[in-house]
Amino acid sequence: MQIRKLTHIGICVSDLDRSTAFYVEALGCEEVGRLVASGATTDHILALEGTELEAVYLERDGYRLELLHYRQPGHEGPATPRPMNQLGLTHISLRVEEIGAVCSRIESFGGKVLRARSPEEHVPAGLRMATDPDGMLIELIEKPGDPNEIPNAGR
Numbered sequence: 001m002q003i004r005k006l007t008h009i010g011i012c013v014s015d016l017d018r019s020t021a022f023y024v025e026a027l028g029c030e031e032v033g034r035l036v037a038s039g040a041t042t043d044h045i046l047a048l049e050g051t052e053l054e055a056v057y058l059e060r061d062g063y064r065l066e067l068l069h070y071r072q073p074g075h076e077g078p079a080t081p082r083p084m085n086q087l088g089l090t091h092i093s094l095r096v097e098e099i100g101a102v103c104s105r106i107e108s109f110g111g112k113v114l115r116a117r118s119p120e121e122h123v124p125a126g127l128r129m130a131t132d133p134d135g136m137l138i139e140l141i142e143k144p145g146d147p148n149e150i151p152n153a154g155r
Helices: 016-026 040-046 099-108
Strands: 009-012 030-038 052-060 063-072 091-096 112-114 127-131 137-142
Touching: 016 030, 016 052, 016 063, 016 099, 091 099, 099 112, 099 127, 099 137
Parallel strands: 009 063, 091 137
Antiparallel strands: 030 052, 052 063, 112 127, 127 137
């Protein structure tokens, strides 16, 4: 058995139009497809009942995101950031220029920029955490040089 390709990463959203606009307009993704699925096979695959699913596929920098909106049975969980030590997907990370402008765009399309908890906390100038409209964490890194470089823990 060989794994041939990572095809996409799925993100459940509460409002498909709002989230599509956020990822396209605020984060620069490109919409590349849509899918509508329902019925017994969809229910079986997703382990849900009465599923009515609409998905939008977005691409950016060779990565594909699948925004999943469940008209039925709806979505579960709060629209708040997950703790970074909770098992499963914790965040997506973007290398940016002009972090202030990116933060403004994120907020203008329904996301939130997370602020330091107190004035004493140190947050490096080129690092911010934000969320999409449903609380999905987004790490923003402003750093000169090769954007393909994997930042080390010390940034």
